[in-house]
Amino acid sequence: MEYSDEYRDKAIVHGLARAIAAEVSSQRAYRFMEFCGGHTHAISRYGLEDLLPANVRMIHGPGCPVCVLPAGRIDMAIQLANRPEVTLCVYGDLMRAPGSRGQSLLRAKSLGADIRMVYSTLDAMRVAEQAPGRQVVFFAIGFETTTPPTAVMVRMAENKRLEGLSVFCNHVLTPSAMHSILENPKIRNTGGRAIDGFIGPAHVSAIIGTQPYESLAEQFEKPIVVAGFEPLDVLQAILMLVRQVNQYRHEVENQYSRAVTREGNRRAKEEVSQVFELREQFEWRGLGLVSSSGLKLKRSYAKFDAEIRFALHNMRVPDNPACECCAILRGAKRPIDCKLFGNACTPETPMGACMVSSEGSCAAYWTYGRLRDEQLRQTS
Template structure:
């Protein structure tokens, strides 16, 4: 564990915090959005906000693919799963995400639907091979990080000539969502928070590289710094953002150089480009319809597209009105601002996807920050 310990050194962290306090101009606010759920949890887990001056604020963004999946796509998966001829393969964190009317895949499974939790795309292929008389559908989800394994899975299905296998594709892209937050009038009309810079996603950047974020920073004149997940990574990233703001720079910088390059993983990007193409638009929970932010299988692989095979109709349904997951994903509200948080909405009884996912802001706040906030409320 020596390697990890080196990135959690208390004295170095305090030194970085001192530098941030010294360089942050007290006459102005600094509002930085972390776009990755892993960063949100790191901030909460290590109490990093307590080390920052009061005018440096961290804002939670839509950096969790489970959280941003709209209820309508969950309903589409449920309709698929209730068919007796279908075996639906999903990752475990999707099981409890609420659809409309309080439905979820876990509840449907309890009523008899054949829904199987898998750990990898290889598991889904194996299930299709073992059940030639059933239609096996893989519920694919994730940002650019998890898209390459899905692309490889399609190649395996083609090589094995699996006629009973298909993909319900929900892969989405991060740069268009970042752009949507900064420029979309639709997002501004339903709630907007000013942002001075972004903590760029780390795992995503290992695939696509820093180049797309460099372009985004230049176009929207907002600094973006790709960051690792350890406490020292985050503190150094915040210092880099503060310096960019102070110097009126708006560049894409890479703090996470030990894992991220400018060009990313060329082989992975080639696999994605060979198998997938852009959708005209895709719905994100909290952001609405985001242009060119989702992927679908190319026409050459349409035989593996569950939406084509089962003639699935796109469903757009409203979220639970009492749940503030949408505003939380936009950074407009914090988890504790939701009336459901910590009462009827807990990890055991989640009302929204932000409490379900291990990367969700509400889950992070529940795990690391809820007692402190409750004490502050009582004191006030």
């Protein structure tokens, strides 16, 4: 196959659905978590859950970096942006991400903070080059997919002697979060039953490869299938998971072989390893403190670390108690289980990160499945 529409062929889609139905056992339930928000949106957009047998359920996982960023880190960024000498550069999805007490970067900007929306690390560098008298801070966020560009930016800033540029680093690691989900019984046992396997993230795996998941599959005896984002990708991954469960296997399989290898992108990983090192722990919204799950700049690049430059202290603040985002991120609840969903919380008036982010599960339900799921809730 060469074109995306070939991965949406209806005949093949229904053929895969029939294959899944033929191979599932009526004597058990299957619960698979898709870690990535891109998969959640694909499942909702193409109505894939409607094609699955009743005893195959997809559990929505952490989703995306904006969703899992805790409110305290947003508060720290706002604290930075409110300094008169600072220009804060952020990606668009972050602007409305909720901090504590109704704060957001968008609100801080409306009150006068110098916050610039950028589309790449190069944009942040241009801001620093054009404003040599300012302290320009790049709000770095993302899973392994967006970490290499940040590493390259830091090395370029050193070569160009951009002393006014620094990084507020919030890059996090997918395998560590998956380990936390599987290790913690309060998280992994959703609705009284354990998660049976994972659909692994696609873009992340294009960087790190499939090898980092092998120890997880072995330790916790859970199959992991890395998959692409098209309907055929997702359904084939589900079929592969069903077969592993039925055969009592727990292996890492690569459905997305057209973009992912076992080794991953060696050049990208080298760039990251030159600039970053592990934090002992990092807080995830919904998962709490997760060991070895975040990155920070190495000591040799400490002069570009905004947390050191501005003597920032890590902040932990409670989430909105009325919002079920934390439970949704760990798969314990669905968006429609939240009383705010579709009422106080919509894309126009988001109350939680899962509705703010373009890859959030609440945004997916609203965009593609709200009316259907609302009808199911009313008739259940």
